[in-house]
Amino acid sequence: MTTTSTTTTTTYCRLCPAACGLVVELDEFGEVAHLRGDEQHALTRGFTCTKGRHLAEFHRSPNRLRSSQRRTARGGFEALAPDLAVAEVASRLQDIIAEHGPESVALYTGTQAAMASLTLPFTLAFWKALGSSRRFSSMSVDQSAKWVADARLGRWAAGQQRFADADVWMLVGTNPLISMQGGGFTAFPIHDGMRRLDEERRRGLQLIVVDPRRTELATRADLHLQLVPGTDALLFSAILHTLLAEGLHDDEFTDRWAPGLDVLRAAVAPFAPEAVATRCGLTPGEIVAAAQMFGRARKGMVTSGTGPDMGPDSELAEHLIQAVNVVCGRFPREGDALTGTATLGSAKALPAQAVSPDRHWERAVAGVTGYRALNGEWPAVSLPDEILTESPTRIRALVVSGGNPAVAVPGKARMAEALASLELLVTVDPFMSETAALAHYVIAPMVHLERPDTTRSYEGLMDKPFAQYTAPVVTAPEGVIDDWNFFLRLAWAMGRSLKVAGREYVPGDAAPTTDDVLASFAGRGRVSLEELKGEPHGRLYFDLEPVRAAAPDPATKATFDVAPDDIVTALATLADDMDRVPMADSRLLLVVRRAKEVMNSTGTQINTLMRTPPNPCHVHPDDLARLGLSDGDAVSIRSDHGIIHSWVRPDTTLRPGVASMTHGFGGAGETDPEGAGASTNRLLSAQHHLQPVSGMPLMTAVPVELTAR
Ligand code: SF4
Incomplete structure (x- = not known):
């Protein structure tokens, strides 16, 4: 729609995975004049949060970098063109790798690297092409206990049950109505979440919330356990105790998939609700009510956010939380629709069976702090020691994408000292963040409305088959570069190919456009990207069959390990130390x-x-x-x-x-x-x-x- 001086177009917000539909009015200069929720948006129906409504400020902020920056000999910064930035960073990385090997170069990724669909795949492909094993991310100051639980308890190959099919759900230490944390973490339907939750509750869903604060989510709960912070391990020991004592577990499921159930039963025996309630700040009746409401339901899981994973005993707490799902058999069975959708992504029917724990960290090489990589990532708190401690694999260069370790990681002074001591620190950041201020090169990327993109990377977080393509809405400043393209060009300048989403990008190839790469990513999907470009509000593809769990392999010997020795020991310590409160x-x-x-x-x-x-x-x-x-x-x-x-x-x-x-x-x-x-x-x-x-x-x-x- 065009008026005399403004143009109206649609897009979606890319500040978080909720992907809220937006209507953007552009003024005669092509700048954002006004921005509001898109009421015709098929998924989010007009919802936006305050951040999304301020999206234009991220573009026009006086603090935003409009060109890449190089640190000068006097400690200040000077602008440099993207081509020069690529060439200089490539040259310095080459020199460091030639002298000290690829392990001397590390990568740190933050949350924002996952917000544009091409950033993280190209960042990781670049890092892989370097041949380094030194990777860090904000996950290890956030929710790495979930990875520990997967590796120690095991996981279900077909993933999580769906919120839309559940008659109960327990959410622990999370407020997804604000954090927009859904998908593989909480499974909460974050897209237009408030209305979705109200709809599910009208359908009959019972909601249990465990949180020391009466959050926006907790006010909508059927049962809110407002526990003393840091007592999650005690609480879930008691919930497991109650489920097992009252026979509310799924014995058919546990007979097949959880052979250690009796060991777990013995290990949680000391944690009767009466024994832990006072420490948790609850009544025994509240704990029993939560266990009964959950255990008597037919479908629905307990899932957690950052709360229990940031607290004391977080690895034990997360194991126990996930063990509740195992004990109650709350996983998709053969034929059940799976979480996540496949529209631009490919559909894969996953088997309804356990994946045994692999305890892979025990086989990983220890760093200078003694910690080992988990899921291929080292703890972020060990990064300063890996930089400052002399060793054959000392980190001398760090590349940061979509993160701000100088602020995100505890131990600021030592982190700042470590970052400042690097031979090379490169960060891709639209602002002169605290990490950027310490860098040798700050690469200024395109932001949000300047990029074309698709919702493909958010499909794992969606429970409706939705897809949207957006063209760029505003023109990017000349001095910025799309971050995926920075990593591709950097690799090429170092003579390395990148393999991304089944395609190899070889030095000397014609430079792909963002649309070329998006089309390549969507190549194995179930909807046509070209057709999608004709859908200004995105589209729900209800005609697509949901992806369903496949039959388990009849020969599989995989099982969960609900009570490995280290968990039994941790529970015994917790039982001995029950008088301790945070x-x-x-x-x-x-x-x-x-x-x-x-x-x-x-x-x-x-x-x-x-x-x-x-x-x-x-x-x-x-x-x-x-x-x-x-x-x-x-x-x-x-x-x-x-x-x-x-x-x-x-x-x-x-x-x-x-x-x-x-x-x-x-x-x-x-x-x-x-x-x-x-x-x-x-x-x-x-x-x-x-x-x-x-x-x-x-x-x-x-x-x-x-x-x-
Ligand atoms: S919820 Fe997320 S996607 Fe929606 S407007 Fe807010 S920041 Fe943007």
Whole structure:
């Protein structure tokens, strides 16, 4: 539709996987004049969040980099053209690899690398082409306990049950209505999630939420267990105890797939609801009610977010959470429709059978900290030691894509020291982030509305067969480069081919366009990309048959290991130490909280998105009164590992004894810059309370003391 001076077009938001449909009005100069939710969008029906409605600010922010930057000898930065950036970075990487080998180069990827469909595949292909095994990501300061559980408990080849088929669902430590965390993690339908949840509940779904805060999700729950932060392992030991004691487990399933059930039964015997309820801050009746509501249902899973995985005992807690699904047989059986959809992606019927645990980390090479790679990734907290400690495989060059390790990883001072000591630090970042400020090269990428893209990479998170293509909506500044293209050109400049999605990109080939690559990715899909280009609001392909679980291999010997020795030992320690609670004194327990304005550190650069001042410390009014504090008071927040400064805000959704803030704010230096928000990272430790397998640091349920400033 065209008016005298504006043009209206449609696209979708790519700040998070919810892929909300947008209607964009462009002014006569082709700039975004107005942006709103697309009510005709087949999947999200007009929903947007505040970040999406501020999407244009990411483009026109004065902080946005419009050309790549090279550090100068005097410590400042100067602009350089994409071609020159590629050539110089390639040359320096070649030199480092020639002298020290490929293991001297490492990769760090953050959440934003997964938001455009081509970024992560090309980043990983580039790293693979280098021949290095040194990979780090934000997963290891987030949810690596899920990987440990997969490798120690086993997993179900056909994945998760579907929210849409369930009559019960238990969500632990997650608020997907805000975090938009669905898919392989929570299985929550994040697309237009609020309305979807209301629809599922009207259909009869019972919702159980486990969270120390009465979140937007918890207010819609049939049962909300508002537990003491950090007691997830105790709670799920008691839920397993109850399920097994009351015969609410699926014995046909466990007979076939969980031979260690009796060992688990004995290991959770000490955790009767009456024994753990007080420590969890619950009543025995609440724990029994949750176990019964879940166990008596026919279909539906327990899934978790970052809450239990950031807390103490996270590897044990996540094992027990996933073991509940095994004990109750809550996995898709032969013929059941599978989660995720295949429209632009290819359809693959996965067998309804267990995949035995492989405990692969035990065979991996240990790094200088003693930690080993998990799923091919090293703990992010070990990155500074791998950079600063002399060893044959010392990391000398780091490439960062879509992440900000200087802010995301606990142990800021040492991380900053390590990043500053690198021979080469290259980051792809649209803003001069804290990591970028330490880099030798900052590659300025295209952002959001400047790129063509498809929703293919989000299909694993969708429970409806949807697809959308978007053309670029606005013109990118001349000095930026699409990030997938940076990695392809960098590989070619180093004389290396990239293999991505079944196609090999060889130096000397004609340079592909983004549309060429998107077409190649969609080549094995079930819908035509060309046809999809004629669907301005995306399309739901209800005519496509759902992908269904295939029959198990009759010869398979694969089973879950619900009670391996290390889990039995951990449960025995927990039982012996049951009097221990995370808070041994009058301090508050600081828990992590998602904020609508940001996704991790993304959004903190947008002034109009930030509250003034950002990242308050939320505290229950009873605790404020006890501490003699009032709304808006400036406070110092001290943990065993550091001190930060913020201001308090009363919050009746918290249980008393709990404070709540958001990770991802603040700067990389000793103190947080004015207006940047307090960095909770300074309250955490990269040396203490690390999980034994994953090296995951304690990021929530951190004891803190609040004092007026
Ligand atoms: S950031 Fe907000 S508007 Fe954008 S996709 Fe996510 S939920 Fe939708």
